[in-house]
Amino acid sequence: MKARPIGITILAFLFALNVAVYAVFALLAVFNHGALVAVLHTLSPSGAGPETIHSSMGRLQPIYYSGMAILTCAMAVGFWKLQNWARIVMLALIALSLLLMTTEVRPLLATPTAGAIIFTLVRIALSVFWLWYLLRRPVRDVFRREAAAAFGRVLSVGAFFLFVLGPAQAQNDVSDIILVNANVFTASNAHPHAEAIAIKGERILAVGMNQEIISLAGPKTKKIDAAGRLVIPGILDTHIHYMLMDAVPDVTTVDFGGFAPTCKHVLEMVADKVNDVSVGNLLFGFMGANAFFDPECTPAALDRVAPHTAVFLAGGTVHAGMLNSAAVKWFGIDTSASPPLAGWYGKNAKSKTWDGVVHNSAMLPLFVRAISDGSKDDEKLRKYFVDEARWGITGNTFMEYKPAARIEQLARVNAPFRVWVMPFAQYETGQKRRRLQQATVPPAIADRVTSHGEKWVLDGEPVHRTAPMRAPYADDPTTSGQTDYPDAEVRAILSEAVQHNLPLMIHVTADRSTEQLLNQMDATGGEKVWANRRLRIEHGNGLMEDLIPRARKLGVIVAENPMYLGELPLSPQRPPVWTPCRSVLEAGIPLVLASDGRPDFPFLNPFLNIQIATTYALYPKEAITREQALIAFTRTAAYSEFVEDRLGTLEVGKLADLAVLSQDIFKVSNDDLPKTESVLTIVGGNIAYSREPIQ
Secondary structure, three states, rough: OOOOOHHHHHHHHHHHHHHHHHHHHHHHHOOOOHHHHHHHHOOHHHHOOOOOOOHHHHHHHHHHHHHHHHHHHHHHHHHHHOOOHHHHHHHHHHHHHHHHHHHHHHHHHHHOOOHHHHHHHHHHHHHHHHHHHHHHHHHHHEEEOOOOOOHHHHHHHHHHHHHHHHHHHHHHHOOEEEEOOOEEEOOOOOOOOOOOEEEEEEEEEEOOOOOHOOOEEEEEEEEEEOOOEEEEEEEEEEEEEOOEEEEEOOEEOOOOOEEEEEEHHHHHHHHHHHHHHHOOOOEEEEOHHHHHOOOOHHHHHHHHHHHHHEEEEOOOOOEEEEEEEEHHHHHHHOOOOOOOOOOOOOOOOOOOOOOOOOOOOHHHHHHHHEEEEOOHHHHHHHHHHHHHHHHOOEEEEEEOOOOHHHHHHHHHHHOOOOOEEEEEEOOOOOOOOOOOOOOOHHHEEEEEOOOOOOEEEEEEHHHHOOOOOOOOEOOOOOOOOOOOOOHHHHHHHHHHHHHHOOEEEEEEEOOHHHHHHHHHHHHHHHHHHHHHOOOOOOOOOOOOOOOOOHHHHOOOEEOOOOOOOOOOOOOOOOOOOOOOOHHHOOOOOOEEEEEOOOOOOOOHOOHHHHHHHHHOOOOHHHOHHHHHHHHHOHHHHHHHOOOOOOOOOOOOOOOEEEEEOOOOOOOOOOOOOOOEEEEEEEOOOOOEEEOOOOO
């Protein structure tokens, strides 16, 4: 018998290994399709791999994998016995593989990554090597030319696979829900459009043409006619502060009638409102940034109009405020203490001693005390979820100072859609940075609720000049803002996240704090450590042109809130774009859109946010398309939360989270876009909201 070359022995072993692989794939295709999709996705970075072709097989997948298991078994025997038919079949398979790789070029070019390019080049190199090896004369000469009787005997095992898996697949293909006559936008690069969707259990069984999906219906299948409406993946709003602006029992609120009341109006309203405040209660309201910076509006002025009633007024946001003397006693503030870490005193945020004006960590604990976090009001949380579902929203990220309390509430209301509870360092209370506690999610809601990661606030915001800029503020050249944490603390935050493998969201709103973050990412390992960790910059206001390439290199994701796209540059030295959108995408940085909202907040409407992001009135060149905006709310949002294998697109095997919209958001006028609602929202195969009864 001829000596078997080492290369042929390796091929026989690899084919024997493939028998087990294809057998497992065949079983997964029938009994756990979601796991199969996850495996194929892992093997197909940026579309470079088998995912597209294999997913397109649909119901034929089990038969294909069974056939491949049979063929690879025969090939292993053929190479081991040096039978020439095995060599010829192998050459044909290599040629077919090289041909099929051409179908992967388009998705690879659409979202190129170093990993995908390397993966594709390695596959091509291996195919070319084995082609060359099997065509060499010394290798050709060792093979026997006679037919292999064993080939036929090996093929007979196929009866087992086809007999057992065929009926099982037929039964498994009966869907629970089919959605037909739809205009489906899948948000997938491979197959962006379809007509219908089949759902079985909590997952998508099939996506395709009407007739294909109708064939998957059984006697008990719920059939929904979308009547040509647009169907999209469930929207993920990944930046929510779930707080109720209801006052707690010992707080009375005052409404000054707009975002920019005058100081005179504020003082007159306070003087009048104190007559309605119960003894021992606090009066709280938002005075706006104009009144806050007016020299006539001071803690002393509040003392004059309310000498015996505690008054606490936020400025234009929750990041700044002022108190009268009675409020200092009401809160029990130690006025002899220095400002806390990440906190500031004084209108200019530069006072070293207490003067009744507070910023950031000096302000936020007072605000949290004065309003309700809603963790005891379960009915309002239930209503909030219904309101979100009316917009086709199927998931939120809650930024939580007390994550355990929120998770307990989510368990009580049996959260109807997906919530990521993000532990949030909302403020510091002393000079030492506190450690965030990770909370445990009860098993009963673990399929919808997760809690993992940390959010930190590295600066304030530009409205009150606490966002740290590299140039002075235009309306106050004496300041350029403040960074909340020294470099050493930022490095510690980053290092701890790496050590404990925690996803990070970092609030930064200006260029100097953004630069500080990128500098400390470089100092804690740079691209090697951070490129695949998906650190999220929240707000993105300070990502200036020179910082964009650095952010791209470090694998940063930018989450922007369209309501801030109307803010003007605050310094004459600044470049013209304050918050980039299109530039971020063109640089290859993943862009997420999120509301930064709270219950009953108008900017919770995702279609209002899409309207703003796609017009960008101040800088139209930075506007993005509606498709890009929707992807930022779906596919990229899922990617930013490490759930792109389950959510974000409408693909076979993924969770059935989707919305049927009242109008086509790709075609309606700009003025009508915010009027869009969902007529049907499905979460995990369950109907979470329906504008009309479903038969």
